[in-house]
Amino acid sequence: MQSQVESGSGLHHVVIVGGGAGGLELATRLGDKLGRKGKAEITLIDRTRTHVWKPLLHEIAAGSMNPDKHELEYLAQAHWHHFRFRLGSMDGLDRAKKEVYIAPFYDEDGVEIIPRRTFKYDTLIIAIGSTTNDFGIAGAREHSIALDTQDQAERFHRRLHNALVRAHTQNVPLQAGQLEVAIVGAGATGVELAAELHNTTRELAAYGLDKINADRDVKISLIEASDRVLPALPPRLSQSVELELRKLRVHVYTGERVTEVTDKGIYTHSGRFIPSSLVVWAAGIKAPDFLSQLDGLEANRINQLVVRRTLQTTLDDDVFAFGDCAACPWPGHDENVPPRAQSAHQQASMLVKTVKKRVAGKTTALPEYTYRDYGSLVNLGKYTTVGNLMGSVGGSSLFIEGMFARFMYQSLYKMHLMALHGFFTVFLQTLARMITRRTEPHVKLH
Structure with a gap:
């Protein structure tokens, strides 16, 4: 046609x-x-x-x-x-x-x-x-979910919610991996998702899913081929994030390269098998x-x-x-x-x-782009936020964490919104959400 x-x-x-x-x-x-x-x-x-x-x-x-x-x-x-x-x-x-x-x-x-x-x-x-790069790993495309689009993110949430409801209503003991989420890739997306899942699975269980003990039944694993989480960011930031993840009982596997993904779980190059019914692929881009x-x-x-x-x-x-x-x-x-x-x-x-x-017809002497690194921030949900802010002198960096880091992280999203809507509109939207947030559940229940 x-x-x-x-x-x-x-x-x-x-x-x-x-x-x-x-x-x-x-x-x-x-x-x-x-x-x-x-x-x-x-x-x-x-x-x-x-x-x-x-x-x-x-x-x-x-x-x-x-x-x-x-x-x-x-x-x-x-x-x-x-x-x-x-x-x-x-x-x-x-x-x-x-x-x-x-x-x-x-x-x-x-x-x-x-x-x-x-x-x-x-x-x-x-x-x-x-898009996410699965590097041609066997089974990755068929048995894992990437988080490149809103549809994929919503699909994963539906599967997570269904898994919790199924576990709550079944009359037989939980099977290995039934409520385990495995996240391949410990970059920013992977570690932030792990922390958010730790919180929201407990919130979901609290809304009437009383047969599920989140601390006992829900397991979150983070698999990274490099020798530390957040390998692209400064070591101090990585260490701080990994310490917080381990406090949340997230199973962190570094130096483990995934070789196969199945509907039962993940195999790594060392021979390790990590049982999981939900796999998120967050390793690499293309x-x-x-x-x-x-x-x-x-x-x-x-x-x-x-x-x-x-x-x-x-x-x-x-x-x-x-x-x-x-x-x-x-x-x-x-x-x-x-x-x-x-x-x-x-x-x-x-x-x-x-x-x-x-x-205007001026096609020569166009501006040239120079990247300015203002640092990195990693948000671990309600637990903490850590990051490093790059200085203007000698490329020095300032390590930050806690409330100030969280404020800086949230300001990045506000800057994006202001570029689209302007300050006044974003101010009103923020105020409205602060009010309505008090009358809504803090986790999506469907």
């Missing part, structure tokens, strides 16, 4: 593919600065109808956050901030014709809702993020596979598009990429800019200036 073509209004057309934290912030700011004034046409394309900040997915999975109260409707955001939103997934590109190809969109019953479409662009910005064959653009071994410091792809000045799907050089280091929320936010801010120059 021939594609429908959306070509725009004759203005400079900026197409942004991917409505994650960076892509949505960029579309919002460009809509306010260029779309509202009729200087350019801004189109955001994403495969889902709503946006949830990805660092919150572990809370949705654990049940400590109700996504209905935190998701943002793309259509509403586009209406308020003067850009267009189109639902769909990019699956191809023609750089010579300057066209982006969007696959047909199907509903949950397999019925085609939106036909294949083609979008013409003057500036294309790809910000489709990353960009979506189709990027490696995107009309000849240069990609690395994990499918990231290789870009210059201007965030332009190496083979096409009209195609940009940023965030987790881009391999951007980090001057003075032997690695690329790390795939973190703060780098995507910084890159989005720079691209606002870049696009304004391109719309």
Whole structure:
């Protein structure tokens, strides 16, 4: 079937593919600065109808956050901030014709809702993020759940809740692994999920599931191939987090490489078997596979598009990429800019200036991106928050924990919301949630 073509209004057309934290912030700011004034046409394309900040997915999975109260409707955001939103997934590109190809969109019953479409662009910005990398481990795809999307997080929560209800009502003793959750990968997502699960499983059990003793029956295991948790972060931070996890009776297995995942549990290279009916895969990332064959653009071994410091792809000045799907050089280091929320936010801010120059016809001397590391924060739910803040002199860092660290962690989410809605709206939303929180259960019960 021939594609429908959306070509725009004759203005400079900026197409942004991917409505994650960076892509949505960029579309919002460009809509306010260029779309509202009729200087350019801004189109955001994403495969889902709503946006949830990805660092919150572990809370949705654990049940400590109700996504209905935190998701943002793309259509509403586009209406308020003067850009267009189109639902769909990019699956191809023609750089010579300057066209982006969007696959047909199907509903949950397999019925085609939106036909294949083609979008013409003057500036294309790809910000489709990353997916979990299972490294081809046997059974990982079939028997584990990643936390890349809101749907996956909600699916895991339903399975967790069903497992608890089943255990509460059955007349036979619990089987090995029946209420054990195994988390593969002790990066930020893994350790934060482990702490949240420790809290929410006890909260869930307290709401009428009196036959379950959470301390005795619910087990959480964290498996990491490196020799410590949070291997990408400073050792002191890792040690502090691991100590807290062990206080929570989380079983931490470091130096254990997973070799197989089954419906009964996990096997590691040392011969260890960890029984588990619920496995979360949180080890490693890669960009979506189709990027490696995107009309000849240069990609690395994990499918990231290789870009210059201007965030332009190496083979096409009209195609940009940023965030987790881009391999951007980090001057003075032997690695690329790390795939973190703060780098995507910084890159989005720079691209606002870049696009304004391109719309004005200035295609040379574009800004170059320099990553600024402001530190790392790891939130262990209600138990504690730890992190390190990077100093401006000599790259020194300050270790923080407790209430101040938690305040800093929460402020990151508020900064994201303010980039989308402005200070006053976020203030009112925060106040409303503080009030309603007192009349609601602190864990999702279904």
